[in-house]
Amino acid sequence: MKRERVLMKGNEALAEAAVRAGCRYFFGYPITPQNEIPEYMSRRLPEVGGQFVQAESEVAAINMLYGAGGAGARAMTSSSSPGISLKQEGISYMAAAEVPGLIVNMTRGGPGLGGIQPAQSDYHQATRGGGHGDYRTIVFGPATVQEMVDLVGKAFDLADRYRTPVVIVGDGMLGQIMEPVVLPDPVDPDRLPPKPWATTGARGRRPNLINSLHLAAAECEELNRRLEAKYSEIRANEQMAEIVHPGADYFVVAYGTTARICREAVGQAREEGLSVGLLRPITLWPFPTKAFEEALETAKGFLTVEMSLGQMVDDVRLSVGGRAPVRFYGRTGGVVPSAEEVLGEIRRMVEEGDEGR
């Protein structure tokens, strides 16, 4: 069966992809620029026997997700930066109690109330766990509506497989842009692998418990070690990145909307005869260190471009480990950098070489 290409807004495409991935429950609280997701879900979920709940706050929404995920369902919530800050309590509990679920952050400028234009300034919050305690979440940073749609199904699969919350980080631009997409075939939630650990009522079995309290220090450390073993497995197996123009002398590193702009700038630089490629992380956690090893076979320098004043650049420096200079260029607060600005930075990197370190 040939799948149809349809023109869809990013937020709505993401929501439809979630439904097709077997998600039947959505809990959220309105915030720009992601309102099309709850609006779409409020229409769509009842059609497939699901439920949409408009919660009283993001705190309540994430805790509803904890309950729904704990009861064994594929479920999600979405928000934008200020709301994601409120969700951190619940994300920490989900990570600790090993409850799967999808959290979408259509990031906007911050800190504080910030603005409603696209930003990438929640990178640290997303990739360092975000809430209290020693934990990580799997984080995807798609660059196109199609990629976002494809990653939704993967996000639910990984959330279930590793029993962990998964985050998709978009931004206002990715949520609002309209692009042609091919939607995946629907998954029947009743045919997904069973979750014998879920709290569904202890019919004919011993009671199940979903919990994150470990009063004995040794027991709490043991939980952390178990989580870390899981995170090691994820680091080893789930890294995703795209390298455009492998073998180049220099690499621009960018994700999401910024990567689209950088791709254009890299194309222009190559027309000028500069040997530049693009390294585009798709998983922000686990950070794609393997892709950096590959790039480092030829790379003489890296330029990290972000819609923030420098967050992912920390991970780039850790991955490069001093083996090549790492530069940074960023715009923030909702300002989107232009391809010309990035091209100027590429030229400077190539001219200055090692001196820009």
Add this chain to the structure above:
Amino acid sequence: MTSRTWERPSGTEIVYERPRSLTDVVTHYCPGCTHGIAHRLVAEVIDELDIRERAVGIASVGCSVLAYKYFDVDMLQAAHGRAPAVATGVKRVRPETVVFTYQGDGDLAAIGTAEIVHAAMRGENLTVIFINNAIFGMTGGQMAPTTLVGQETTTSPGGRRPQRAGYPIRICEMISVLDGAAYVARQALSSPQSIARAKKAIRKAFEAQLEERGLGLVELLSSCSVNWKMSPGDALRWIETHMVPVYPLGVFKDWTEAGAEAASSPVRPAAGGSDGAERRGEAAG
């Protein structure tokens, strides 16, 4: 479950035993604490309604945080104040389960006020057991929103002063005005008679859920002799002499009472009808 190691002598009859829905462990509660009584009442009701295998309990944060060790049913442990939100998530996914929260007054009436009000507002089919002991027990006896005027706590030295710390919050009165609440009652765990009334109220709060009438909430005036710095006996008397005058006992809302439907709102559809069907994801007629 541990098996019995003795044979019941013939001709005798068991008149009192551990409810099936409680585990066979020693609790961590202080001697004389009424949390144990409340647990037992909830477990007896679960047994009597024969819903143990459908029950999902939500433990909150407070002295009852370990409730998941004591109820022999599926349990989730929720963040401080969020039990009604977690319960909402479970119940929406599994409408066939019987979901209850067990929350203290710090949990429900301070940090979790939004969650309980909105669970009631939405008319969630949940049962809420609310333990009002006028104090933050677990953290060592700090002032709760339910602390009485003049009551001494570690953060209201010299007694709660309304000018600075406000007045006791009356949850039943607040929740009962919401159309989504089906049953709201307050009883005291201070005497055999009042404990019997408390059990009836708990049963009704579960029945409201079984009949898909909306939220059922039972507030239980409870003691914390340790933090009140009284003997357990004096603490029970203090409930009656000091708490009951501020927190009047009784049923604030009951869907089964004549005129209850009319007294509530015209906006709430007849329970168990299309609303319930929609909740279950069935096509509404």
